[in-house]
Amino acid sequence: MIEQQKDLKxxxxxxxxxxxxxxxxxxxxxxDNFFVEDSFWEKAAARYSAFIKKHQNKKILFLELGVGxxxxxxxxxxxxxxxxxxxxxxxxxxxxGESYCPQExxxxxxxxxxxxxxxxxxx
Numbered sequence: 001m002i003e004q005q006k007d008l009k010x011x012x013x014x015x016x017x018x019x020x021x022x023x024x025x026x027x028x029x030x031x032d033n034f035f036v037e038d039s040f041w042e043k044a045a046a047r048y049s050a051f052i053k054k055h056q057n058k059k060i061l062f063l064e065l066g067v068g069x070x071x072x073x074x075x076x077x078x079x080x081x082x083x084x085x086x087x088x089x090x091x092x093x094x095x096x097g098e099s100y101c102p103q104e105x106x107x108x109x110x111x112x113x114x115x116x117x118x119x120x121x122x123x
Contacts (some may be wrong), residue, residue: 029070052082059088066116068098083108094119 001010016025028036037045062079069076083091083105091109093099099111112119 056082057086057088060086060090062089062091064091064093064095066095067093068095080105 001014004011004014017023018025060082062083064075064079067075079091080102083089084102087108089108091101091105092112093101093109094112094114094116096113096115099113101109101111
């Protein structure tokens with residue numbers, strides 16, 4: 001796919017198809033009623049919740065990479081809330097065109113409005 005892409009597009013015949021219905025496959029995004037929350041997802045969510053609970057009053061960095069405003073209630077808004085509630089925490093966002101934080105946490109935030117690849121290359 002990468003070798004044949006042009007202008008960030010791939011030929012439609014390279015899009016994977018569902019082995020059951022034959023329709024084009026899509027990424028598992030929380031965009032419709034078909035978001036997969038299987039047993040692996042449930043276990044990962046439980047581990048994440050346990051980590052957040054264990055570290056809720058400790059020094060913690062909420063690092064947000066490439067998260068936009070498609071579904072801000074999943075990552076962005078919770079990160080903002082947890083940063084606001086924990087004075088030992090910090091928030092960092094790297095996202096070209098969508099790096100922002102509320103005024104209430106600006107003194108503990110760092111927003112980089114650039115391409116992630118370029119930022120990581122410089123680091």
